[in-house]
Amino acid sequence: MSRWWDRYGFRTILILVALIIAFWVKHTQAAFLSEVYYFVVNPFQSQQQLAIEDRLTNARILELEQNISELEQQNKQLKQLLNYTEVQEGKTIAAPVIRRNRDRWWNTVTLGRGRQEGIEPGYIVMGIGGVVGRVTHVTPHTSKVLLISDSTSRVGTILSRNRQLGYIKGKGSSTVIMHFFAEATDVKSGDDISTSNLSKLYPPGLPIGKVKSTDKNEDGLVEVEVELTAPINILEWVVVQDFIPELNK
Numbered sequence: 001m002s003r004w005w006d007r008y009g010f011r012t013i014l015i016l017v018a019l020i021i022a023f024w025v026k027h028t029q030a031a032f033l034s035e036v037y038y039f040v041v042n043p044f045q046s047q048q049q050l051a052i053e054d055r056l057t058n059a060r061i062l063e064l065e066q067n068i069s070e071l072e073q074q075n076k077q078l079k080q081l082l083n084y085t086e087v088q089e090g091k092t093i094a095a096p097v098i099r100r101n102r103d104r105w106w107n108t109v110t111l112g113r114g115r116q117e118g119i120e121p122g123y124i125v126m127g128i129g130g131v132v133g134r135v136t137h138v139t140p141h142t143s144k145v146l147l148i149s150d151s152t153s154r155v156g157t158i159l160s161r162n163r164q165l166g167y168i169k170g171k172g173s174s175t176v177i178m179h180f181f182a183e184a185t186d187v188k189s190g191d192d193i194s195t196s197n198l199s200k201l202y203p204p205g206l207p208i209g210k211v212k213s214t215d216k217n218e219d220g221l222v223e224v225e226v227e228l229t230a231p232i233n234i235l236e237w238v239v240v241q242d243f244i245p246e247l248n249k
Contacts, residue, residue, distance in 0.1 A: 091242040093117055095143065097235045106149040106172040109133075109235060114141040122201075124241040127230035130207035131155070131195065132238055134245075143240070148208070149173065149232050156199030157208055159184075160192040168193070168208060168226060174233055175212060178224040185222075187214050193226050201245045 095117075099110035113119055115138050125132040125145045133153070137144040148155055153170040157178055164187075166180035178193060191211040197204040209226040217223050 091118065093119060093240040094237060095119075095240055096237055098142070100235075106170070106232065107147060108136075108150065109145050109147065111135075111143040111145060111238065111240070112141070113240065114139050114143050116140045118242075119143050119240050122243060122245045124202060124206070124243045126206070126239045126241060127232065127235055129229035129231065130209060131202065132230050132232060132235065134201060134243075135240065145238075147232055149176065149228065155202055155208065156196045157193050158196035158204075159187065159211075160194055161188075162186055165196055165198060167199075174228055176209070176226050176228060178211075178226050180222060180224075183221065184224070187211060187222060187224055189213065193224075203243055 093113055095111040095113035097109050098112040101108070111119075111125075119135060119138055121135050121138055123135040123143075125134060131148055133145045133147040133150075135143045136146045146153060147170070148168070149170040149172060151170050151172055153168075155168050156165075157168050158165050159178075164180055164182070164184050166178050166184075168176040168178045170176050189211050193208045193211065195202040195204050195206040195208060207229055209228040212225045212227040214222055214224050
């Protein structure tokens with residue numbers, strides 16, 4: 001027996017210990033090992049979790065800051081439009097821009113107000129700084145606006161400083177070209193351009209833009225490039241003014 005123990009005793013003890021451990025692990029569903037794993041890994045997970053939470057917190061702060069900035073900009077625009085409508089005569093309707101075709105960015109926009117709000121074709125659309133365009137089509141809740149930057153748009157205009165008359169033609173950008181009815185001899189950079197009393201689609205005296213540069217066409221006549229004062233490229237809200245064009249009277 002002593003000889004057998006010397007030969008197999010230690011191995012037998014190891015086997016018994018292994019069986020006991022296996023039975024205990026099965027009985028506890030490896031809870032002890034899970035706890036050991038938790039305490040070994042937890043410090044690293046805690047640091048990673050803190051890093052993730054910190055990034056999420058910073059991202060949320062940036063999101064809130066951007067939301068506040070966006071609301072401040074919208075509030076600023078609406079205040080400017082409100083101040084504008086307070087000094088206008090007749091009916092004015094504030095309207096949001098709800099649709100714009102990327103391929104026709106400078107041609108038309110769709111407003112989120114329509115016949116139900118009192119808008120009719122021919123009404124004038126103003127932005128912060130000047131003329132935007134005119135309403136061409138109306139549905140019960142939307143309006144389509146032809147922008148003055150559209151290449152088919154023509155608006156009778158006047159150079160305010162010396163009362164020289166002409167018209168502007170859109171060219172699909174933030175500038176338009178003004179052609180004079182008579183030879184222009186005194187045009188300066190920065191001169192104000194507004195709608196004239198010869199315009200049949202717009203009332204007179206509405207701001208259009210400022211002279212940016214002058215050139216001569218193939219016929220030797222002066223052509224003036226006018227920078228529009230309304231931010232047509234970034235329109236979000238506009239004001240629609242009651243107006244009946246002479247063509248409809």
